[in-house]
Amino acid sequence: MSESVIQVQNLVSGYDDQIVLNDISFEVIPGEILVILGTSGCGKTTLLKHLIGLIQPFSGQIKLLGQDLINSNEKELLNLMRQVGVLFQNGALLNSITVAENIAIPLEQHTNLNDRLIEDLVHLKLSLVGLSHAANSLPSELSGGMRKRAALARAIALDPKILFADEPGAGLDPVTASSLDRLLLNLRELLGMTLVVVTHELGSIKRIADRILFLHQGKAVFYGKLSDALKSDIEPVQRFFNA
Amino acid sequence: MEQIQITLPEQISHSLIKDLQKEIAPYKSKKFEGQSVWLDFSNTKQLDSAVAVFLHRLKEDFKKQNIELCWINTSEEVEKSLKLFSPLARAKLEAKRKNFFETIGELGYNLFNQFVESIFLFSNIGFWAIVSFFKPGMRRKGEIANQGVLIGVNALPIVVLIAFLIGFILALQSAAQLRQFGANIYVADLIAIAMVSEMGPLITAILVAGRSGSAITAEIATMKVSEEIDALTVMGVDPIPYLIVPKLYALVITLPLLTVFANIIGILGGAIIGVTYLDISIYPFFKEVFSVLRYKEIITGLVKSLSFSIIILLTATYFGFKVKGGAEGVGRVTTASVVASIFFVIVADSILGLIFYFGEPAF
Numbered sequence: 013m014s015e016s017v018i019q020v021q022n023l024v025s026g027y028d029d030q031i032v033l034n035d036i037s038f039e040v041i042p043g044e045i046l047v048i049l050g051t052s053g054c055g056k057t058t059l060l061k062h063l064i065g066l067i068q069p070f071s072g073q074i075k076l077l078g079q080d081l082i083n084s085n086e087k088e089l090l091n092l093m094r095q096v097g098v099l100f101q102n103g104a105l106l107n108s109i110t111v112a113e114n115i116a117i118p119l120e121q122h123t124n125l126n127d128r129l130i131e132d133l134v135h136l137k138l139s140l141v142g143l144s145h146a147a148n149s150l151p152s153e154l155s156g157g158m159r160k161r162a163a164l165a166r167a168i169a170l171d172p173k174i175l176f177a178d179e180p181g182a183g184l185d186p187v188t189a190s191s192l193d194r195l196l197l198n199l200r201e202l203l204g205m206t207l208v209v210v211t212h213e214l215g216s217i218k219r220i221a222d223r224i225l226f227l228h229q230g231k232a233v234f235y236g237k238l239s240d241a242l243k244s245d246i247e248p249v250q251r252f253f254n255a
Numbered sequence: 256m257e258q259i260q261i262t263l264p265e266q267i268s269h270s271l272i273k274d275l276q277k278e279i280a281p282y283k284s285k286k287f288e289g290q291s292v293w294l295d296f297s298n299t300k301q302l303d304s305a306v307a308v309f310l311h312r313l314k315e316d317f318k319k320q321n322i323e324l325c326w327i328n329t330s331e332e333v334e335k336s337l338k339l340f341s342p343l344a345r346a347k348l349e350a351k352r353k354n355f356f357e358t359i360g361e362l363g364y365n366l367f368n369q370f371v372e373s374i375f376l377f378s379n380i381g382f383w384a385i386v387s388f389f390k391p392g393m394r395r396k397g398e399i400a401n402q403g404v405l406i407g408v409n410a411l412p413i414v415v416l417i418a419f420l421i422g423f424i425l426a427l428q429s430a431a432q433l434r435q436f437g438a439n440i441y442v443a444d445l446i447a448i449a450m451v452s453e454m455g456p457l458i459t460a461i462l463v464a465g466r467s468g469s470a471i472t473a474e475i476a477t478m479k480v481s482e483e484i485d486a487l488t489v490m491g492v493d494p495i496p497y498l499i500v501p502k503l504y505a506l507v508i509t510l511p512l513l514t515v516f517a518n519i520i521g522i523l524g525g526a527i528i529g530v531t532y533l534d535i536s537i538y539p540f541f542k543e544v545f546s547v548l549r550y551k552e553i554i555t556g557l558v559k560s561l562s563f564s565i566i567i568l569l570t571a572t573y574f575g576f577k578v579k580g581g582a583e584g585v586g587r588v589t590t591a592s593v594v595a596s597i598f599f600v601i602v603a604d605s606i607l608g609l610i611f612y613f614g615e616p617a618f
Contacts, residue, residue, distance in 0.1 A: 123305065129308060129309055129312065132312065135342070136341075140339075152579070152580030153580070
């Protein structure tokens with residue numbers, strides 16, 4: 013338990029009076045890839061938003077890298093978030109600045125590195141995601157897949173210990189989606205990151221998942237290894253994998 | 256050859272780079288030329304990418320000084336990080352710098368292209384404006400009235416308010432001067448001519464350019480970035496007669512009407528000062544207004560406002576179609592459109608003012 017990088021216990025959450033997540037508990041060990049999956053509207057993105065501290069739950073506990081996320085003050089939360097990278101569903105790059113400038117934001121804001129080192133690091137991260145040629149382009153000039161990769165370069169700018177990715181393959185063709193998955197696996201290997209990926213794309217799940225958290229109607233109906241999930245006799249899980 | 260050995264700490268992250276630099280920097284001097292500096296990684300278990308890049312750069316800098324910087328006792332993890340985060344492997348990405356002549360040339364080329372593009376667009380709009388006058392089926396049913404309400408009727412309150420204040424202030428400022436010469440009644444002349452031939456059309460056009468011109472640009476630009484214009488084109492619907500021409504008709508009809516309203520309200524604003532501050536009765540004030548206004552002033556104002564309506568529409572449309580990128584592109588062209596519209600309206604006002612001033616009064 014102590015070596016887990018993410019611990020979630022009895023998480024209950026929702027909007028107004030409506031409960032979206034009910035009694036969710038799981039943990040993620042270092043270097044593991046946890047895939048949160050389930051059908052549309054089951055609370056996957058809401059859970060991810062809790063894990064990155066964007067929304068507060070009704071009750072329960074979330075620990076990231078051993079730190080209590082819910083009871084942290086703003087400064088503690090900011091320090092914690094420096095060790096976390098987030099790949100948003102639509103990339104969420106700032107459209108008015110170039111790709112290189114987007115990647116430089118966390119480096120400029122959270123380190124005291126000089127401009128030359130920042131420039132080197134930006135180009136290094138871009139080459140890791142295969143986007144060296146797009147450094148001076150505006151995000152609007154890139155394709156969907158390229159935007160995702162640029163956003164990934166920004167998310168890994170500070171060598172995060174945990175990377176959260178919200179539907180990384182959404183809106184991409186199968187070839188680009190699969191190359192993005194390979195990229196995530198490579199980055200996990202090279203940077204030793206722990207990954208939490210929200211997706212409902214079967215191909216992607218089979219390629220990257222070590223462990224699965226299956227949500228159904230706001231409840232965690234399955235939590236375990238991918239191989240066990242494939243053999244599971246829990247009805248929504250079975251239906252999902254046999255679809 | 257002498258060797259200097261520095262042992263690095265267990266974990267080195269970007270926050271320790273400055274300390275590391277301080278420790279190593281003294282060896283980067285001529286005193287140590289031809290010698291070796293060994294960085295001992297025996298305690299180090301982890302390096303982040305920033306430190307790896309820093310060490311690679313440091314190695315290059317030492318090499319320039321003829322000092323060898325080598326790392327020893329590197330673990331597999333450290334070796335992997337140093338190999339992966341090597342800035343030497345990156346592609347050269349420096350943007351090509353343009354010289355002065357290239358910059359001027361590119362600017363001229365872009366301006367010429369924009370000029371040609373705008374001529375094509377304006378001719379296209381002109382052509383379809385004439386054609387669709389005879390073929391109303393090309394336009395969306397009721398769209399001219401709809402646009403007339405959006406562009407004209409909804410702008411009425413703000414136009415009336417501003418025109419009233421302009422007439423009021425103009426009369427107030429001139430009354431103080433005219434009073435000294437006992438020429439109080441000429442406030443009526445001044446307000447009537449200034450409002451009808453100059454301030455009315457100009458203020459109305461500036462307000463409409465800011466309010467409706469920006470809305471037209473934003474609408475077209477948003478449609479373009481969300482591929483709605485492309486959708487119309489592939490459905491065989493030309494966006495110019497379908498989207499733009501109704502707006503043109505609506506502007507051409509409503510802007511002169513708004514100007515007439517502005518003129519009347521502006522003169523009323525002046526009349527309030529005439530009656531309350533200069534003790535002119537309401538009847539002599541308006542008698543003076545009607546006696547000083549000739550057809551020339553009225554036609555000048557109407558021709559101006561008609562020209563302004565076309566300028567606003569063409570500028571708004573041009574910038575709307577010129578959009579590039581996403582939401583930020585829409586914002587950019589909308590701002591540019593308003594600035595350009597107001598600029599062109601004022602330039603056109605000056606040119607028309609000169610033409611009507613020096614031209615023979617035909618009326």
